[in-house]
Every structure is written in C-alpha cells, then in structure tokens.
Amino acid sequence: MHFDTLGRSVQQCLAPDQLALWPAVLDQAEAECLYGQLKEQLNWTQPELTVFGKSHPIPRMQAWVGDPEAHYTYSSRPFAPAPWHPLLQGLAQQLSAFFKQPFNSVLANYYRDGKDHMGWHSDDEPELGPVIAMISLGAQRDLAFRPRGPGASFKVALPSGSLLLMGPGLQQGWQHGLPNRARVTGGRISLTFRQVKALRERA
Template sequence: MTEGPCADNGQSCQELALPDAQLQYWPEWLNAKDAAFYFQQLLDELEWQQPELRLYGRSVPIPRRQVWMGDAHCSYRYSGVSFEPVPWHPLVKQLTEKLNQQTGHEFNAVLLNWYANGEDHMGWHSDDEPELGQSPQIASVSLGEARWFELRHQRLGMQLKLMLQHGSLLLMAGDCQHFWQHRVGKMAKAQHGRINLTFRKMIKIAK
C-alpha cells in the first residue's frame, strides 16, 4: 500500500496495490465536523427500512437498515427483490456532487446502510449486477464508528482488511467486482452506529 495525492486537491490518499483491482482510500475525505453533521442529519431524517431478501428459498430480514436513493430510472434488483429509488435527500445529493468532482465519475444512485451496532453486518458479495455495467465503479463513504471492511479474491485466496474511518472514502474500480468479494462482518467491540453510503452509476437495461 502506497500513499500519494491520488488527485490534485492535496488530500492524503492511499493506493492499495491488489491484483485484478484498483483501490484508492482517502482516510479523511470529510473533516470530523462535516462527517458528524452528515451522520446525524441522515440518521434523523431518512426513512430507514429493513427489507427481506430471498436466501436459500426463504425470506430473511437484512441484518441492518438501508435506503436506496437515486435518479428516477435507477431501479435495482438484489437477491430476488426489486428496489425503486427514493428521491434524493439534499445532503446526499450534495455529497454525490462532491464525490463526482473528486473522482471524475458520474454516480447517480447510492445505497445507504445503517449499522446500529457491531451485531449489524453485511455478508460476502460483489457489486456486479447487470444494472451496474461492465466494470462497476463503487465509491464508499463511511460515517460514524469505524468498522473493518474485508475483501477476498475469489480465485487467488488473497484477503485484505481495512478499517474504514469516520469521514473516509474508498473507491473500488477496475475489475475489482469481477474478482473480489467484500463484506462488513460483525464486530463485538463496535458499540456505536455507522452509516455507509455506497455510490454507483446505474445504467438502463434493455428489456
């Protein structure tokens, strides 16, 4: 892992050298004051949901709460369930514009996950649905208590653990979603909440 500018704004950025992936990590993408403001406002103002997914033939509530948000056409299907986006919250739209300027991408949808404590988690998966295009670019912004983010290569057996800090940004690009899976596992020491925003660019799929 090397550290360099990653952009022209002078923020400290780490390039994570992994096979079959391009990862960049900004530990302090948002300053502590702004990150705390976004965290509290989103926690209080969003209508957090706990949908049920189809797993092994039965419906199971997800072990966290979430909101799917974005442009009107950005419907999304995951584990047998279709999600329609809620309209943009002004603060999330503000973050999206800042992120697009930072990365040069054009994200148009975001999945927000609320982890109330260390019991809330997300299992191993790749963000490789057809609606995300051929080589998905996924940007992850973390607010609140730091949690371990784990990645594993599906062929080489390599693994990586990265502690995602309050106000940080992780950009996963290249072939990452084709070769790597990721998760946020349970973490007994985590006593406080975390909000994670994973931004994507959704494309229209011909039916």
C-alpha cells in the first residue's frame, strides 16, 4: 500500500478504503505497451451529450467493454458494452481477485492531449457497485476532487502504470473531474473497472 503518496491533507479527510493510490502496479514498459495496444485496438467513440438542450461531443474518446448484461447509463445515456478485449479481461480478473469485487465492465477513456478532459461528476448511478478501480496509462494527469458540501478540494497526480481505488461512500461525498492541462501534448488512457449490477439485482 502506498497510501502516503496521496499526501497528508487527503489522508485527513478520506480513509484508505475510500481513496488509495498504488503508483506503479505496472512497470513503465508494460504500461507503454498496454497504452499502445489499447489505443490501436479498442473501438473508440466520441458520443454527443446534451447539456441545456444543446448537444456537444464529449471532450475525449471512450470505449465501454464488459459482460453483455453490464448495460450502463452514463450522463443519462444508455450504453451497451462491447465484448471483452483479452488484455482488459485479464486485468479485470486480477483486480476482482485483489479487491474482492466482481468487476464485470470497464469504461475506458482516451484523452488525446491536454485539451481533452472530463467535467465534475460522481459515479453514483444506482446500477453501479460501490468500488471503482482505475488504471492510468500514458501522460500523467491530475484527477481533482471536491466535496459535495463545504470543505477543501484536492488533486491526485496519476502516473502511467498507477492504480487508483475509489471505494464505498466516496461518490456520495465527493465529485471528481479531470481538468485541462494545456501543456500536456501526450495522450492518456484511463481504465475504470466497474461492477454494473444486472437489472434484477438493482435496488
């Protein structure tokens, strides 16, 4: 566990089962190889989102992969997963065993450069399990967190090959987003492993 890499201020407001970072679960060569393969081989799309009646393409690319029953709503839009990529399925099995969580799907995000980003949100849809495990590949970016109520915000730098755990309760108390970084020219892929409960399991 390398929880101390999150810094003291984060440790004061969040327990390690809510937010934890492992800076190097993949070595640099592995992370680079995985980045190259997924960038080429996943079926990246750039869906449109409607905000205040106007539709805009999302400011990044994405690919949704998983078990066929892992239908998922993201920003109020339904997504059906593409079949597993073998590299993602292998990682999902390892992460499921490590965290004792049945991850059955991955939302992969591809930020082509520092202009691509993700706005503030919580991954708190009712069909989602309480734990998200995220692997980062490629250019280092900051993930920003802000409390839903009063309190201080903070950022976590996510190096290539790192693993971030977002655990039970985090989404209810906090929002997160990936801000622009004008000076970043390289691409980044984040792999967000999730449990999507089938309809019959939903509360």
